[in-house]
Structures are given as structure tokens and as C-alpha cells.
Amino acid sequence: MSNETDRGLSGGHNSRAMTEADLKEAYYQMVLIRRFEERAGQLYGMGLIGGFCHLYIGQEAVVVGIQMELKQGDKIITSYRDHGQMLAAGMDPRGVMAELTGREGGYSHGKGGSMHMFSSEKHFYGGHGIVGAQVSLGIGLAFANKYRGTDEVSVTYYGEGASNQGQVYESFNLAALHKLPCLFVLENNRYGMGTSVERASASKELWRNGEPWGIPGMHVDGMDVEAVRAAAAEAVAHCRAGRGPVLLEVDTYRYRGHSMSDPAKYRQRSEVDEVRRNHDPIDRVRRELLERGVAESELKSMDDKVKAVVLDAAEFAQTSPEPDPSELWTDILVES
Amino acid sequence: MATEILMPALSPTMKEGKVARWLRKPGEAIAAGDVIAEIETDKATMEVEAVDEGVMGRILIPEGTENVAVNTPIAILLADGEDADAQPAAAAPTADAAPAAAPPSCGPTPSAPSTPPVSAQPEKDWGETAEITVREALRDAMAAELARDEDVFLIGEEVAQYQGAYKVSQGLLDEFGEKRVIDTPITEQGFTGMAIGAALTGLKPIVEFMTMNFAMQAIDQIINSAAKTRYMSGGQMSCPIVFRGPNGAAARVGAQHSQCYASWYGHVPGLKVVAPWSAADAKGLLRAAIRDPNPVIFLENEILYGQRFPCPVDEDFILPIGKAKVEREGRDVTIVTFSIMVGVALEAAEKLAEQGIEAEVINLRTIRPLDTRTVVDSVKKTSRLVTVEEGWPFAGIGAEIAMQVIEHAFDYLDAPPVRVAGADVPMPFAANLEKLALPNPDWIINAVRQVV
Numbered sequence: 001m002s003n004e005t006d007r008g009l010s011g012g013h014n015s016r017a018m019t020e021a022d023l024k025e026a027y028y029q030m031v032l033i034r035r036f037e038e039r040a041g042q043l044y045g046m047g048l049i050g051g052f053c054h055l056y057i058g059q060e061a062v063v064v065g066i067q068m069e070l071k072q073g074d075k076i077i078t079s080y081r082d083h084g085q086m087l088a089a090g091m092d093p094r095g096v097m098a099e100l101t102g103r104e105g106g107y108s109h110g111k112g113g114s115m116h117m118f119s120s121e122k123h124f125y126g127g128h129g130i131v132g133a134q135v136s137l138g139i140g141l142a143f144a145n146k147y148r149g150t151d152e153v154s155v156t157y158y159g160e161g162a163s164n165q166g167q168v169y170e171s172f173n174l175a176a177l178h179k180l181p182c183l184f185v186l187e188n189n190r191y192g193m194g195t196s197v198e199r200a201s202a203s204k205e206l207w208r209n210g211e212p213w214g215i216p217g218m219h220v221d222g223m224d225v226e227a228v229r230a231a232a233a234e235a236v237a238h239c240r241a242g243r244g245p246v247l248l249e250v251d252t253y254r255y256r257g258h259s260m261s262d263p264a265k266y267r268q269r270s271e272v273d274e275v276r277r278n279h280d281p282i283d284r285v286r287r288e289l290l291e292r293g294v295a296e297s298e299l300k301s302m303d304d305k306v307k308a309v310v311l312d313a314a315e316f317a318q319t320s321p322e323p324d325p326s327e328l329w330t331d332i333l334v335e336s
Numbered sequence: 337m338a339t340e341i342l343m344p345a346l347s348p349t350m351k352e353g354k355v356a357r358w359l360r361k362p363g364e365a366i367a368a369g370d371v372i373a374e375i376e377t378d379k380a381t382m383e384v385e386a387v388d389e390g391v392m393g394r395i396l397i398p399e400g401t402e403n404v405a406v407n408t409p410i411a412i413l414l415a416d417g418e419d420a421d422a423q424p425a426a427a428a429p430t431a432d433a434a435p436a437a438a439p440p441s442c443g444p445t446p447s448a449p450s451t452p453p454v455s456a457q458p459e460k461d462w463g464e465t466a467e468i469t470v471r472e473a474l475r476d477a478m479a480a481e482l483a484r485d486e487d488v489f490l491i492g493e494e495v496a497q498y499q500g501a502y503k504v505s506q507g508l509l510d511e512f513g514e515k516r517v518i519d520t521p522i523t524e525q526g527f528t529g530m531a532i533g534a535a536l537t538g539l540k541p542i543v544e545f546m547t548m549n550f551a552m553q554a555i556d557q558i559i560n561s562a563a564k565t566r567y568m569s570g571g572q573m574s575c576p577i578v579f580r581g582p583n584g585a586a587a588r589v590g591a592q593h594s595q596c597y598a599s600w601y602g603h604v605p606g607l608k609v610v611a612p613w614s615a616a617d618a619k620g621l622l623r624a625a626i627r628d629p630n631p632v633i634f635l636e637n638e639i640l641y642g643q644r645f646p647c648p649v650d651e652d653f654i655l656p657i658g659k660a661k662v663e664r665e666g667r668d669v670t671i672v673t674f675s676i677m678v679g680v681a682l683e684a685a686e687k688l689a690e691q692g693i694e695a696e697v698i699n700l701r702t703i704r705p706l707d708t709r710t711v712v713d714s715v716k717k718t719s720r721l722v723t724v725e726e727g728w729p730f731a732g733i734g735a736e737i738a739m740q741v742i743e744h745a746f747d748y749l750d751a752p753p754v755r756v757a758g759a760d761v762p763m764p765f766a767a768n769l770e771k772l773a774l775p776n777p778d779w780i781i782n783a784v785r786q787v788v
């Protein structure tokens with residue numbers, strides 16, 4: 001499902017196959033995200049997580065494939081649907097889960113919540129609640145990379161719903177004008193809340209949305225982690241080489257509701273079932289690994305390891321205390 | 337080890353729901369992530385996914401059962417090889433994490449009383465009333481005005497097919513069709529500008545923001561274009577438009593989704609700003625806002641949407657913009673407030689009455705133009721002023737009210753006015769901190785104690 005553009009990018013055709021070791025790593029990371037999100041959904045159901053909680057289930061291959069092409073120092077920014085990005089970036093599942101429960105041990109000491117977490121250590125610039133707002137911040141991260149003369153790249157994730165916001169296009173122009181090392185990852189999961197992409201975008205080929213500014217577009221199957229990684233390899237190399245931004249549209253699907261409360265009337269259950277049954281990104285990697293002769297027992301032991309990590313995170317998130325009341329008044333300004 | 341599958345909550349406020357459908361039968365193998373059941377409330381449907389693998393055991397709550405309390409065991413999940421009569425292990429899988437820390441309560445419990453005090457009759461007697469929710473009141477107001485005037489249309493994200501993100505526009509698409517009830521992409525600045533342009537030609541758009549937080553994407557259009565065009569055109573043009581949506585803190589939605597815009601918009605000449613509390617306020621004032629030939633910012637509150645109040649049934653019921661309402665009479669202190677804080681202030685007033693202090697509670701209803709008259713008359717009687725708002729204190733509505741009172745009734749004051757406001761911090765997510773950030777009746781009682 002790749003499209004070539006005349007800008008010299010292949011759309012992920014090159015060197016698709018991953019080594020067995022990489023594929024196992026991808027499998028582990030994807031299962032970690034899925035199990036983490038399922039557990040988060042469960043804690044929500046128990047009243048331990050409040051407010052909004054946007055799960056990443058179904059979209060795991062996107063962040064995992066892209067993360068495999070990043071190096072220390074590359075910067076990441078995304079929307080409120082941010083748990084997968086954070087885990088893929090190597091953030092501690094305990095700290096993420098404890099932020100979801102609003103506890104002291106969370107990345108923001110409980111002050112940010114599900115939508116707003118950050119890690120300077122992992123160069124994760126947050127979870128943002130205003131649709132589209134992270135996109136212009138993302139080109140700012142890229143601006144800083146260029147300004148400092150590093151070869152670091154900024155990865156800016158946003159949804160197909162967000163892709164209609166005006167500031168996305170202002171950002172395209174700026175990024176192209178300044179040749180900023182920004183990889184725009186448009187996660188097209190087909191819906192923005194209850195509105196399908198067909199009802200929201202007059203443009204049918206979103207990967208081409210940067211063309212007026214000469215931004216190369218790529219389009220890849222986001223349920224195939226090997227394809228995502230191959231596309232990312234090319235796109236990231238382009239950005240690192242100082243050749244300017246790239247727009248990568250990734251076709252994916254969200255299995256769960258938009259947030260926890262979702263009327264689920266805007267799509268057929270059969271549509272969800274079809275994707276889960278035939279296009280699940282984790283099943284795909286699992287099959288591939290088995291075909292390559294990896295033993296079922298080895299996968300099982302990875303599953304067990306993930307289970308232990310997630311249980312530990314959930315336990316931590318429930319036992320970590322609530323933030324001290326004095327936290328209400330700290331971190332508003334830098335105290336000098 | 338058999339484990340119990342518990343009734344999940346779809347939202348922090350959900351107490352019970354319906355087990356709509358079982359998708360798996362006893363004896364079937366279950367993998368983590370499989371959808372096993374469907375849960376429904378009046379607002380939403382949710383799939384229940386298995387978190388652990390195993391075999392479906394006994395179904396404890398048959399499908400179709402209504403009013404199932406959250407956390408009730410609804411089925412048993414068996415480990416491989418276990419028999420269907422196995423009892424769940426003492427600890428459910430999720431309970432093995434220490435229950436030491438009690439679940440934080442999910443945000444501030446709305447402390448507004450569910451029924452308003454006896455004095456909550458509209459000033460003009462509109463006769464018979466019926467109890468409706470604020471949500472229904474808003475819907476009915478829009479339906480009435482859409483029916484009354486062809487030039488009125490509703491536009492915003494998820495207002496049509498989805499029936500409104502908070503179900504305020506329920507049924508309007510069916511009733512008025514796609515031409516008048518219009519879904520937009522997530523493009524606030526674009527569709528706000530489009531609606532303002534249409535209004536400049538005389539159409540009367542109602543622009544719904546999913547929440548007022550997102551109107552910040554469009555605030556330039558609201559202030560620079562909607563509010564100022566009348567003036568800049570020397571009175572040739574007007575902009576009859578309503579910008580409405582939930583304002584202020586919801587529950588546990590964090591810093592970017594919880595803030596009060598009353599003082600932001602209240603600052604701007606060329607705008608009217610309305611902030612209803614009860615269902616009658618909502619219905620009467622929204623109708624007035626839609627008919628008003630000026631841009632009106634209409635600040636709703638998500639937590640109030642589900643609350644019930646008596647509302648006049650009269651088809652012509654409407655309330656004037658710019659007129660406050662004395663919700664409770666009292667001689668000792670004047671409490672001036674608006675929106676959800678009216679309920680909180682009334683609760684405080686009841687407690688104060690038990691202590692022998694009679695507070696007069698004024699529901700502003702309109703922030704701009706402010707009904708200074710009603711406030712000043714009250715302060716002349718009580719000689720004491722406490723303002724209450726959910727937003728930040730600095731340059732807030734309380735500051736404006738205190739200044740008006742100083743200008744118009746300084747000599748009547750027996751004590752410096754005191755303001756009660758939300759904590760001067762971005763809204764924290766943690767349940768305990770969020771509670772500390774929002775005014776409650778005790779804050780008001782303490783403030784009153786300072787002045788009496």
C-alpha cells in the first residue's frame with residue numbers, strides 16, 4: 001500500500017524484512033503496549049483512572065516501527081493518545097500507569113494525567129490535549145535541532161482528524177521553508193471521535209497534503225510493523241541528512257472507543273471485527289516469527305514477561321500515594 | 337484460579353448500566369483482548385474485553401439486565417482445566433494489587449443541589465413548570481429557535497450524526513436536516529470564521545464548541561471579527577451569532593480541558609456573555625441569545641448538563657439577557673456568583689442559615705452586560721459582599737464585581753469584600769489536588785465568616 005512520489009522516496013519498498021532479533025523486539029514492544037492499554041482500560045473501569053483515557057490498542061505497529069529507526073536525542077511529540085508513544089520511547093510503564101491513576105509516582109506527579117505526560121530524559125515532549133496543537137510545537141523541536149546543528153530528528157504524530165487543523169498547514173510551510181528535520185507521522189485510524197475521514201477531509205490522499213510545499217509524502221500500511229519501519233528508515237534518513245521534512249501517512253485502526261465513553265454508533269462492529277481478525281498487527285508479527293521457526297514457547301515467555309511488567313506497573317499505580325497537597329502550588333513558574 | 341469479571345464503568349460518574357449482550361458462551365476459550373460483552377448506559381455503549389486468558393465460566397448477570405452496579409461480578413473466568421463451578425479466588429486479578437490506597441474519588445462531586453431552592457421561580461410568572469435537565473433545556477431552546485427562524489442553523493464538531501459530544505443536540509439532525517444541523521471537521525478557526533462571515537450577511541449561526549477550551553483556537557475570529565465588526569463598520573454590519581459550549585472544569589480532565597472563560601470574554605466590548613445555572617436559565621437565555629442581534633458567548637457547564645430543575649413549559653418562555661436573579665433572599669451578606677457555583681453558594685447559604693447567618697445569593701446569569709443594579713441594591717441591604725467563581729482569582733469576575741460595588745455602594749460596606757475563586761494554578765489531574773483547586777461550600781462559609 002505504498003505510493004511513490006516524485007521526490008525520491010520509495011514509500012517503504014526497500015529492505016522490508018526485519019532480522020529475527022528485530023522482529024522479536026517489535027513483537028515484545030507491541031505486546032507490551034497492548035497489554036498495558038488493556039490493563040489501563042480495566043483500571044478505568046474500576047474507577048482508578050478518571051476523566052479521559054484514549055487507548056492505543058490496534059495502532060501499536062505505528063510507534064514501534066518508527067521508534068526502531070530513532071536514536072538517542074531524537075524528539076517525539078504527540079496528542080492525548082500518548083501511552084503507546086511513551087512506552088515505545090522507553091519510558092517506565094510504572095511512571096506512565098501511575099500518572100494515569102493520578103499518583104505521586106507518575107511522570108508528572110499526578111498533575112498531568114493521561115493526556116499530559118513528558119520525559120526530558122527520553123526527549124518526549126508530551127501528550128497534548130488540543131487537537132493539532134502539537135504539530136507546530138513539533139516543528140519547533142525540529143527547529144531547535146537544526147539551530148543547534150545536530151542531526152537529530154523530531155517526530156510529530158497527529159491524527160487524520162487533526163490533519164484538518166489550519167496550524168498543520170502553517171507548520172508545513174514553515175518546516176519546508178526552513179528545511180526542518182521533522183517527520184510528520186499522520187496516524188490515519190479512519191475516525192476522529194465519531195467522524196470518519198471521508199466525512200471530514202475533502203482530500204482523499206492525505207499523504208500528499210504537503211505537496212504544495214514540496215514536502216515528500218509516503219503512505220504505508222500501519223498494521224505491518226516491518227513496512228512502517230522500512231518507511232521510517234527512509235524518511236528519517238532524509239530528515240537527518242538535512243533535506244527537510246517528510247510526511248508519512250500510516251493507515252491504522254483504533255479498536256476501542258475514542259475515549260472510554262463512546263456511543264459506538266458511528267461504525268459497525270463487523271468493521272472492527274474484520275480488522276482485528278484479518279489485520280491485527282501483533283498477530284501478523286507472531287505468524288511471521290512462527291514461520292521463521294521461532295518456538296511458540298519463546299513467544300510465550302515474552303508474553304509472560306510483558307504480563308509481569310504490566311502487573312507490576314498496575315500495582316505500582318495503585319499503591320503509589322496521591323501527590324502531597326502542597327504539590328498543588330508548585331511548578332507554576334520556574335523559581336529563581 | 338477462577339476470577340470474577342466485574343461490571344466496568346464507562347465514565348467516572350457512571351454508577352450502573354445494562355449488560356446488553358454476552359458475546360461469549362460458557363465453555364468458550366478466551367484470549368486477552370477478546371470482546372466478551374457489551375455494556376450500555378443512556379449515553380454510550382462499551383465493549384468489555386477480557387484482560388486475562390482463560391475459559392468463560394458461569395455468567396452471573398444475564399444479558400438484558402438493567403441497573404447493574406459498577407464493580408458487580410458479572411461472570412466468572414476460569415483458568416484452563418478448571419471446572420465451571422469453581423469459585424473465584426479470594427482476590428480478583430485486579431485486587432491483587434494492594435487495595436491499600438483507596439481509589440481516588442473521580443473528581444469533585446458536583447455539590448450543586450439536584451433541586452433548586454423554593455425561590456428559584458423565574459421573576460415573571462411563566463406559570464406551570466416541568467422538571468427537565470439542563471441538557472434538555474438547551475436542546476429544546478435550539479429546537480424552538482430553529483423552528484421559529486429559517487436563518488438559524490447549528491454548526492460544530494459532532495453536532496449532527498453523533499448527536500453532540502455531550503448529547504446536547506440530540507435529535508436535531510433528524511428534526512431539521514443536514515442543511516441546518518452541520519457537522520464540521522476539527523477546524524475551529526475555519527468554521528468559526530465561516531459562521532461569522534455568514535452572520536455578517538444576516539444568517540444566525542449557533543456555533544457549538546465541543547468545549548470552550550477549543551474556542552481558543554478561534555478566539556481571534558471571535559474577538560477581532562465577531563465582536564468588533566459592528567463598531568468598525570460604523571454600525572452598518574452586525575454579527576448575530578451564538579458561540580456555545582461547556583465551560584469551566586469538568587471532572588479529572590486536566591489542565592488543558594478545565595478552565596473558565598467568563599472573565600476572558602467578559603473583558604471584550606462588542607460581546608455579550610451569558611452563563612446559565614438552572615434549566616430555566618439555560619432555556620430562557622439561550623433563546624434570547626439566539627434572537628439577540630449581537631455576538632453572544634454562552635458558557636455552559638458539563639457537570640450541570642444532567643441536573644434537573646423545574647422549567648416553565650410555556651412555549652414562549654424566554655429570559656432577558658443582562659438581568660441577574662436573586663436565588664435566595666437574606667439580610668446579612670450578599671453572595672454573587674454564576675453558573676455551577678450558584679448551587680455551591682446555595683448549599684453554603686443553607687449551612688450558614690443553621691448558624692444564624694442569612695445570605696442573599698445572586699445568580700448573575702449574564703456576565704456582560706453585568707446587572708450591577710441587582711448587586712448594588714443587595715449590598716446596600718446587607719453591607720457585605722462575597723463573590724464566588726470557579727475561575728482564577730486574578731482579574732476575575734469577582735474583581736470586577738467588587739470594583740462595581742466600591743464605585744456604587746462604598747459607603748454601605750461594613751467590611752472589605754472577599755472573593756472566593758479557583759486556585760491560581762493550572763488544573764491538576766490528581767483527584768485530591770483537583771478537589772483542592774475548586775471552591776466548595778466551606779470556602780464560601782469561611783469567606784462569609786470573614787465579613788460578618
Ligand SMILES: Cc1ncc(C[n+]2csc(CCOP(=O)(O)OP(=O)(O)O)c2C)c(N)n1
Nearest residue numbers: 081129130131159160161162191192193550
Ligand atoms: C482543538 C480541539 N478541538 C476538538 C477537540 C476534541 N477532540 C479530542 S480528540 C478529537 C478527535 C481527533 O481525531 P484524530 O486527530 O483523528 O485523532 P485520534 O483520536 O483518532 O487519535 C476531538 C474532536 C480537541 N481536543 N481539541
Ligand SMILES: [Mg+2]
Nearest residue numbers: 159160191192
Ligand atoms: Mg483518528
